[in-house]
Amino acid sequence: MKNFSKLGIVFQKRDEIIKLTAITAACIVGLGTILYMADTGAAAVFSLLFT
Amino acid sequence: MINLKRKMKTMDLKAKILIIFFVMILIRIGTVVPIPFVSKDYLQTAFAGFGSSFFSTLLGGSTSTMSLFALSISPYITASIVVQMMTVVIPKLEQMQKDGKTGQDRYRKIITATGILFSFVQAFLMAWGLGSRGLLDPYNIWTVIAATAIWTIGASLLIYIGEMLDNFQLGSGISMILFCNIVSQIPTDIAKLYEMFIAPSGIAFKILNAVLILLVFMVSVVATVVLLTASKNIPIRMSGKIAGNSPVQDMPIPLVTCSIMPYIFASTLFSIPSILAMFIPRLNNGIAGKIVASLSSTNWFYINHPVRNLGVVLFIALTVFFTLFYIDFSFNPVEIAENLKKQGAFVPGIRPGAPTAEYLSKVIRRVAMYGNAFVVTLILALTAICNITGIGSLSLSGTSLIIAVSVVNDMYSRIKAEMKANARAKKSVYGGVLVKKGAKA
Numbered sequence: 001m002k003n004f005s006k007l008g009i010v011f012q013k014r015d016e017i018i019k020l021t022a023i024t025a026a027c028i029v030g031l032g033t034i035l036y037m038a039d040t041g042a043a044a045v046f047s048l049l050f051t
Numbered sequence: 052m053i054n055l056k057r058k059m060k061t062m063d064l065k066a067k068i069l070i071i072f073f074v075m076i077l078i079r080i081g082t083v084v085p086i087p088f089v090s091k092d093y094l095q096t097a098f099a100g101f102g103s104s105f106f107s108t109l110l111g112g113s114t115s116t117m118s119l120f121a122l123s124i125s126p127y128i129t130a131s132i133v134v135q136m137m138t139v140v141i142p143k144l145e146q147m148q149k150d151g152k153t154g155q156d157r158y159r160k161i162i163t164a165t166g167i168l169f170s171f172v173q174a175f176l177m178a179w180g181l182g183s184r185g186l187l188d189p190y191n192i193w194t195v196i197a198a199t200a201i202w203t204i205g206a207s208l209l210i211y212i213g214e215m216l217d218n219f220q221l222g223s224g225i226s227m228i229l230f231c232n233i234v235s236q237i238p239t240d241i242a243k244l245y246e247m248f249i250a251p252s253g254i255a256f257k258i259l260n261a262v263l264i265l266l267v268f269m270v271s272v273v274a275t276v277v278l279l280t281a282s283k284n285i286p287i288r289m290s291g292k293i294a295g296n297s298p299v300q301d302m303p304i305p306l307v308t309c310s311i312m313p314y315i316f317a318s319t320l321f322s323i324p325s326i327l328a329m330f331i332p333r334l335n336n337g338i339a340g341k342i343v344a345s346l347s348s349t350n351w352f353y354i355n356h357p358v359r360n361l362g363v364v365l366f367i368a369l370t371v372f373f374t375l376f377y378i379d380f381s382f383n384p385v386e387i388a389e390n391l392k393k394q395g396a397f398v399p400g401i402r403p404g405a406p407t408a409e410y411l412s413k414v415i416r417r418v419a420m421y422g423n424a425f426v427v428t429l430i431l432a433l434t435a436i437c438n439i440t441g442i443g444s445l446s447l448s449g450t451s452l453i454i455a456v457s458v459v460n461d462m463y464s465r466i467k468a469e470m471k472a473n474a475r476a477k478k479s480v481y482g483g484v485l486v487k488k489g490a491k492a
Binding site for chain 1: 076234280460
């Protein structure tokens with residue numbers, strides 16, 4: 001933790017921020033892609049079944 | 052049921068993560084399960100503009116397909132807003148909140164029941180209102196009943212899944228469903244950005260634009276992470292016996308004190324007029340039309356339409372209101388001050404009891420207001436970038452980015468805490484000696 005401001009707000013250390021950002025970005029993009037594939041795959045199957 | 056809840060809590064961490072992952076996939080599949088008597092031609096024309104709105108992102112695009120999960124989790128969000136507002140006028144609800152675990156369980160049940168009731172009402176209005184305009188083919192009493200039943204069951208199922216996910220104690224189940232809906236649209240956004248900025252330009256601009264897009268995304272994520280992990284520490288002096296070697300400890304107050312709730316509530320309320328305008332086309336004309344347009348974030352920050360920017364001012368006011376409301380709702384400075392007094396702890400320079408409660412209330416409100424100012428600035432900056440560059444709405448612009456980052460951060464910190472707890476438990480089982488793999492006896 002690093003105390004930067006006059007308000008007394010304490011921010012996380014730079015290393016921790018970088019680690020959290022990398023995890024967050026990877027989760028968002030990775031999971032997003034997998035869920036999108038599930039989504040479009042299922043939509044294609046249903047359209048084949050019901051047309 | 053109690054046994055299942057207990058099992059879910061004590062389940063292996065890997066199993067918990069895998070189940071959450073498969074549930075997310077199932078939710079996405081449920082979002083595209085078609086309903087036979089819903090007209091596809093009508094969907095393509097009626098929801099052409101709606102697909103890009105914040106509310107549509109929150110619902111995972113399910114409204115545009117009118118599938119099993121057409122209502123998604125929206126009735127539950129509306130129910131949460133209504134029930135929490137009702138605590139101001141119904142003291143019994145407020146008392147329930149303060150009645151420990153039993154009271155809070157009852158309170159959650161009331162929100163769930165209200166959510167299911169809202170699902171039914173919303174499903175019926177959709178089937179009845181939009182059905183007559185061509186959504187249902189054929190449009191008769193039976194298709195209206197069937198559509199109402201299917202959409203109510205779909206929304207109730209999602210509410211149930213959300214509550215079940217809560218039992219894993221890896222974050223809020225409802226937030227996980229919202230997260231799943233938001234991130235599943237990222238590939239569509241990437242395709243949209245590619246079509247707009249990368250495909251039409253020459254090779255040098257292709258690279259430059261791709262780098263710029265990536266930079267804006269990373270800066271937004273970093274800014275959100277920084278805000279969500281920042282806090283103000285209030286020093287608490289403990290009596291020597293309780294605190295052991297360290298007489299001064301910190302009580303952290305998160306900068307984003309109320310988490311993402313004020314922004315979900317404010318953005319959801321702002322989406323209601325646009326949804327009503329879909330049912331009542333008259334609302335798109337005259338003064339009503341101007342109000343509806345100014346409440347849609349996709350119309351903000353345009354110099355040609357300065358009046359529409361009034362929506363920005365209203366959005367800021369609403370987030371301030373919900374932040375203050377949520378602090379009163381979730382923090383009880385009098386109770387915190389009482390607990391500190393009972394433990395023999397105090398804030399240095401402040402007398403225990405009422406003066407401590409007053410001090411805590413002042414500090415928590417001030418921190419929350421600063422946090423709100425930072426988050427709103429970030430949301431509005433992202434909205435401005437999207438609108439000025441002509442992108443419009445993206446799944447990860449503004450409020451939805453804050454929701455997605457907050458869910459990942461929350462889950463990560465809980466996973467880390469559980470791993471630490473498991474390691475401690477293992478250590479105590481082996482009599483204080485951690486046995487490493489391959490270590491010689």
